[in-house]
Amino acid sequence: xxxxxxxxxxxxxxxxxxxxxxxxxxxxxxxxxxxxxxxxxxxxxxxxxxxxxxxxxxxxxxxxxxxxxxxxxxxxxxxxxxxxxxxxxxxxxxxxxxxxxxxxxxxxxxxxxxxxxxxxxxxxxxxxxxxxxxxxxxxxxxxxxxxxxxxxxxxxxxxxxxxxxxxxxxxxxxxxxxxxxxxxxxxxxxxxxxxxxxxxxxxxxxxxxxxxxxxxxxxxxxxxxxxxxxxxxxxxxxxxxxxxxxxxxxxxxxxxxxxxxxxxxxxxxxxxxxxxxxxxxxxxxxxxxxxxxxxxxxxxxxxxxxxxxxxxxxxxxxxxxxxxxxxxxxxxxxxxxxxxxxxxxxxxxxxxxxxxxxxxxxxxxxxxxxxxxxxxxxxxxxxxxxxxxxxxxxxxxxxxxxxxxxxxxxxxxxxxxxxxxxxxxxxxxxxxxxxxxxxxxxxxxxxxxxxxxxxxxxxxxxxxxxxxxxxxxxxxxxxxxxxxxxxxxxxxxxxxxxxxxxxxxxxxxxxxxxxxxxxxxxxxxxxxxxxxxxxxxxxxxxxxxxxxxxxxxxxxxxxxxxxxxxxxxxxxxxxxxxxxxxxxxxxxxxxxxxxxxxxxxxxxxxxxxxxxxxxxxxxxxxxxxxxxxxxxxxxxxxxxxxxxxxxxxxxxxxxxx
Amino acid sequence: xxxxxxxxxxxxxxxxxxxxxxxxxxxxxxxxxxxxxxxxxxxxxxxxxxxxxxxxxxxxxxxxxxxxxxxxxxxxxxxxxxxxxxxxxxxxxxxxx
Numbered sequence: 001x002x003x004x005x006x007x008x009x010x011x012x013x014x015x016x017x018x019x020x021x022x023x024x025x026x027x028x029x030x031x032x033x034x035x036x037x038x039x040x041x042x043x044x045x046x047x048x049x050x051x052x053x054x055x056x057x058x059x060x061x062x063x064x065x066x067x068x069x070x071x072x073x074x075x076x077x078x079x080x081x082x083x084x085x086x087x088x089x090x091x092x093x094x095x096x097x098x099x100x101x102x103x104x105x106x107x108x109x110x111x112x113x114x115x116x117x118x119x120x121x122x123x124x125x126x127x128x129x130x131x132x133x134x135x136x137x138x139x140x141x142x143x144x145x146x147x148x149x150x151x152x153x154x155x156x157x158x159x160x161x162x163x164x165x166x167x168x169x170x171x172x173x174x175x176x177x178x179x180x181x182x183x184x185x186x187x188x189x190x191x192x193x194x195x196x197x198x199x200x201x202x203x204x205x206x207x208x209x210x211x212x213x214x215x216x217x218x219x220x221x222x223x224x225x226x227x228x229x230x231x232x233x234x235x236x237x238x239x240x241x242x243x244x245x246x247x248x249x250x251x252x253x254x255x256x257x258x259x260x261x262x263x264x265x266x267x268x269x270x271x272x273x274x275x276x277x278x279x280x281x282x283x284x285x286x287x288x289x290x291x292x293x294x295x296x297x298x299x300x301x302x303x304x305x306x307x308x309x310x311x312x313x314x315x316x317x318x319x320x321x322x323x324x325x326x327x328x329x330x331x332x333x334x335x336x337x338x339x340x341x342x343x344x345x346x347x348x349x350x351x352x353x354x355x356x357x358x359x360x361x362x363x364x365x366x367x368x369x370x371x372x373x374x375x376x377x378x379x380x381x382x383x384x385x386x387x388x389x390x391x392x393x394x395x396x397x398x399x400x401x402x403x404x405x406x407x408x409x410x411x412x413x414x415x416x417x418x419x420x421x422x423x424x425x426x427x428x429x430x431x432x433x434x435x436x437x438x439x440x441x442x443x444x445x446x447x448x449x450x451x452x453x454x455x456x457x458x459x460x461x462x463x464x465x466x467x468x469x470x471x472x473x474x475x476x477x478x479x480x481x482x483x484x485x486x487x488x489x490x491x492x493x494x495x496x497x498x499x500x501x502x503x504x505x506x507x508x509x510x511x512x513x514x515x516x517x518x519x520x521x522x523x524x525x526x527x528x529x530x531x532x533x534x535x536x537x538x539x540x541x542x543x544x545x546x547x548x549x550x551x552x553x554x555x556x557x558x559x560x561x562x563x564x565x566x567x568x569x570x571x572x573x574x575x576x577x578x579x580x581x582x583x584x585x586x587x588x589x590x591x592x593x594x595x596x597x598x599x600x601x602x603x604x605x606x607x608x609x610x611x612x613x614x615x616x617x618x619x620x621x622x623x624x625x626x627x628x629x630x631x632x633x634x635x636x637x638x639x640x641x642x643x644x645x646x647x648x649x650x651x652x653x654x655x656x657x
Numbered sequence: 658x659x660x661x662x663x664x665x666x667x668x669x670x671x672x673x674x675x676x677x678x679x680x681x682x683x684x685x686x687x688x689x690x691x692x693x694x695x696x697x698x699x700x701x702x703x704x705x706x707x708x709x710x711x712x713x714x715x716x717x718x719x720x721x722x723x724x725x726x727x728x729x730x731x732x733x734x735x736x737x738x739x740x741x742x743x744x745x746x747x748x749x750x751x752x753x754x
Contacts, residue, residue, distance in 0.1 A: 047679055067676040067688055080658040082704045082732050084680040085688055109681025 040258040043184050044208055048090045048107035051145050051184070054259045055103055055266060056094035064091045064655040065122060065648060073116050074644045075155045075575055084110045087118035091126045091652065097267045100138055102126050105145035108187040114152030115193060117577070120162025121645040125652040127169035127179070128628075134176035141177040141270050144170075144200065145184070149215065150191010151526075153561050156551040158577040158642070160526070161590055161632065163192035164534035167500075168629050170199045171507050174278060178202065180269045182262060183209035183251070188240065190215045192530050198500025199280050202269040203251040204262065205242030211251065212240040213496040213527055214486050221559065222486040223439060238301035239492050247305040249285070250494045280497070280504040283454045284313040289493060290447055295436045298489040391443055392522035392546075392601060393428035393480035399603040400426060400478075400612060411435060411443070412452035417476075419616040422515075424474035425460050427453060429481050429532055439487030445528040446485030450498030453532055457505035461512055469513035474619040477506070479533040480522030483553065499531040506535035515622030517615060520582075521600065524549040537625060538592045538618040540611075544600040547582040554580060576641060589638025592618055661701040661709055663716055667726030668695075672753030678744045685733035685741060687748045692727045703733040715741050725749050 046054060053061045065071060067085035076083045088110035092103045104123050106113045115123075126142070133140035151159035170179050181200035183189045188210030189197050197203060197211060205211065214222075216230035229235060238244055245251040253269065255261045292311035293299060299307050394413065397405055401415030408414060411432035417424050431443040440446030445453075457475060464472040485495060510516040518524075518536035529549065533539070541547050551557070558565045572579040576587055586594050595614050597607040625631055632638060633645055671691050678686040692698070697720050701712055715738045729748075736744070 067686070068674060068690070070688075077658065077702075082658055082680055082702050082734055084686060084732060085676070085730070107679055107681075109679045109684065111680075 037257075040256065041260065042257050043259045043262045044186055044206065044257045046259075047109065048088075048105035048145065048147075049092075052090050052092040052103040052105040053094075055143060055263050056092065056096055056101070057098065060094035062093050064093060064126070065651050066090075069651055071118055071644065071647055071651065073118050073155065075117065075158070075577060078575055079154055079571055081111075081154055087116060087122070088113065089119040089122040091122055093656070096143070096263070096270065099270060100133065100140040101143055101270070102130050102140060103143045103145065106148045106193075108147035111152055111154070113148030113187055114154075115148060115150065115159050115163055115166070116152040116155035117158040117162055117642065118644050118648055119152075120159060120166055121642075121648040122652065124162065124165045124169045125649045127166070127173045128630075129652060129656045131169070131173040131176055134173070139177050142173055142179045143266055144179065144181045144196070146181050146189040146193060146197055147184070147187040148189055148191065148193045149187070150193050151551040153551055153557050155577050156557065157549060157579075157585055157588055160192065160530065160534070160551045161588065162645070163196065164503075164530055165629050165632065166193070167196050167199055167503050167530070168507050168535060170196055171504060171511075172628060174199065174201055175274065178270050178272070178274060180204065180266050182266065183211055183242065184257065184262065185209040185242070188212070188215075192527060194496035195500045195503055195527070195530055198250075198494075198497045199278070199504060201274065201278065202253065202272070203245075204253045204255060204265045204269065205245055205251045206255055206257050206262075207237075207241060207243045208257060209242040210236070210240035211242070211245050211496065212491045213484060213499065214491060216240075218556075218560075219486045219488065219491070221556065227439070227486075228488045228491075235301075239488070244301060244304070245494075248308050248494070249279075250497055278504070280500040283451060283458065283501050283505075286447075286451050286494075286498060286501060287455070288313045290451060293489075293493060295438075295489050298492060301492060304492065391430045391480060393443065393478050394430040395601060396480075396519070396521045396603060396611075397426050397428040397430075397478045399608050400615075408452040408456045409448050411440070411449050412456065414456055417612070419474055419612065419619050422474050422616075422619060424476050424615070424619065425456070426476045426478055427456055427532075428478040429453070429528070437485060437487065437489065439490060440485035442482055443480065444483050444485040445481055445499065445502070445531045446487070446490055447493055447495050447498045449485075450495065450500075450502045450531055454498075454501035454505040457502070457509050461505070461509050461514065464514070465512075470623060472512065472514045474515040474517060474615075474622070475506070475509050476615060477516070477518045477533045477536060479518050479520040479524045479529065481525065481528035481532055482523050483525045484527030484531070499527055502531040503535055506532075510535060510537050511627045513623075513627065515619040517618045517622065519611065519615065520547055520549060522547060526550070526552050535629075537622045537627065537629065539590055540593050540595055540614055540618060541582055541586065541591060542600050543582060543594040543596050545582075546600065548580050549582060549585045550580055587637050588641050589635045590632055591637070592621070659701075659703050659706045659709075661703070661712055663699040663701070663713065665697040665699070665716070665720035667697045667720065667724050669723070669725050669754060671725060671727055671749060675748050675751035677748045677751060680732045680734045683735055683737065683740065685731055685736040685744055687732075687744050688728075688730040689748045689752050690728045690730075691752070695726055697726050697729060699729045699731065701731045701733060703731075703735075705733075705735050711738060714738075718742075719745050723749060723754065725752075725754055727752075 072083040073087050088107040090105040130140040130142050178201040181197045181203045183205045185208030194213045216236050219228035220230040246254040253265045255265045288311040400417050405413045405415040413428050415426045429449050433441050435441045437446050516536045517538045518533035520541035558568050576584045598604050674690045676688050
């Protein structure tokens with residue numbers, strides 16, 4: 001039995017001959033030199049363990065939680081899938097250039113690099129321990145070798161949960177020491193882990209590496225061959241390839257497939273230290289790019305680097321052009337160059353990034369749909385929703401706010417609601433049938449939604465920064481998202497980056513002391529949920545058959561894992577993380593409370609009072625609880641369900657010194 | 658997935674434990690641990706059901722030739738007999754045989 005990862009890993013494992021536009025990332029490693037490649041010591045050809053060791057100073061490598069610890073996935077054998085003794089993630093401590101580092105390498109050959117409970121817990125625990133080192137004066141940095149299709153669908157909801165925890169842990173360490181991502185290929189970095197890549201301090205890629213939220217095959221199967229032809233290799237590399245990602249600022253350094261070159265690039269990136277502002281915080285650049293592009297007529301991939309450079313807001317444009325004499329080298333990869341230009345006006349370095357979201361009242365007709373769905377839709381997940389289907393997100397945010405809602409963009413609505421003595425900011429992603437992004441009209445989280453969420457959350461944090469921490473406003477993600485947007489223009493412009501911006505904003509709010517709460521009222525699927533809800537410190541869900549929380553909708557999950565839907569449903573009865581039932585999800589240790597309501601589609605006055613009381617109580621708990629996601633492993637449910645995660649944290653902590 | 662268990666006589670012990678391979682398509686990982694028992698204990702977990710006889714033949718031949726003892730854990734993802742033998746030779750070599 002084999003299984004594929006979340007993304008289209010069946011695409012070729014080498015890019016086609018380079019036909020992209022002249023890029024600004026010279027020296028060009030694809031010059032027609034036929035001899036040099038033979039003299040190289042290939043990094044791509046190494047398995048994860050050898051890659052990790054190859055980056056470290058000789059004799060310093062020490063593996064933690066290795067094969068002989070035998071902490072396997074507890075979920076695979078029960079599904080007749082052969083486990084691996086290290087669950088596909090290799091954690092090696094050592095030194096690079098005499099600096100303490102931990103290398104975390106994902107093995108692409110095992111289950112397509114899919115992240116399950118154990119492999120995800122290994123990454124999270126290693127990053128957290130590195131952060132702890134830093135707080136104790138040891139400047140341990142992290143190097144992530146990212147070859148992954150994203151969430152391992154055989155562990156669905158626990159995979160999704162661990163990817164959210166990985167993102168949170170990257171953010172925690174990134175503030176103290178660099179977290180350098182390397183995407184060498186041949187698999188690439190896709191799915192939820194592309195969001196983690198978007199959070200890294202710096203990203204190093206080869207031209208064989210690929211980076212994107214949705215792989216070509218996933219987009220083709222979700223949206224059709226006209227949207228993305230997964231057999232068009234030139235297209236794939238023109239969009240996802242390392243050359244393009246580096247030329248468009250979504251990665252920082254392009255290297256050849258050579259061990260020494262990768263090692264020295266990592267070492268130089270570590271040397272540049274922690275920047276003042278990380279990529280996922282530079283939302284002004286993302287806004288400028290989105291404003292410069294007409295999604296109905298997207299640019300040719302080859303034209304994107306120039307378009308992006310012209311669109312960049314004042315601060316970052318100055319940086320990109322800072323080294324006119326070195327135009328062949330991306331300015332932001334030049335060693336020693338600071339992330340913020342010296343001539344940027346203080347406090348305005350990000351230009352439009354600091355602009356407040358454009359609030360506007362939502363016209364009454366923004367709700368394009370009746371609040372109640374067809375009865376036959378009950379009891380099964382809503383796979384795709386057209387404009388004639390309900391938005392529970394909108395129904396609930398309106399009900400909780402007494403009708404008064406505003407919007408950042410038509411698909412992201414906000415409201416302020418009193419929870420006890422607190423004024424809380426509510427956010428929901430809702431359908432926008434008029435969206436120029438045709439793959440993001442049914443409530444999916446796309447480029448525009450990721451940016452709007454990031455801006456809206458950041459605005460609350462910025463406004464409250466002067467308040468005592470206990471008075472900072474609660475932020476409530478009202479969740480009803482069918483998925484992330486599966487589309488070509490989304491991948492071209494970097495939807496993973498837009499989602500990383502949203503994840504960054506939510507997690508930053510949580511660590512700044514804002515109670516961040518997810519209220520799941522409908523579907524909470526995949527990347528959409530990762531961007532909007534998964535970083536919440538407290539999670540509440542309606543106890544309703546149409547509340548569906550999962551890594552992927554049922555039909556696609558069946559396709560990817562090569563099972564029938566009936567087989568999947570049978571497995572889900574035995575294996576809680578696979579289940580689409582909210583009651584089973586609540587047993588995974590992530591859920592604070594399941595809420596009984598009378599009418600989940602059109603909430604009654606009593607429903608609103610009950611949910612508001614639950615939100616108020618959750619905000620209180622958040623104020624007194626940890627600001628990271630660590631208590632997801634200590635809840636009573638987690639003590640049972642996440643025993644393997646707990647074992648990883650204990651073993652890695654014991655072996656760390 | 659099928660789990661198969663075998664025992665073979667042995668008169669050589671590896672000097673140290675060793676690990677090779679990955680559970681990837683057409684490959685397998687092997688964990689070898691020295692044991693005081695004197696024989697070889699082999700546990701195979703394979704993704705391909707129904708090849709019990711082939712496994713027995715491949716393992717019998719290997720352990721008859723090398724007479725290496727210890728615990729051998731094989732996690733297989735569809736490796737051919739040639740790859741299995743190669744990985745077994747690699748793991749005992751890394752184990753100091």
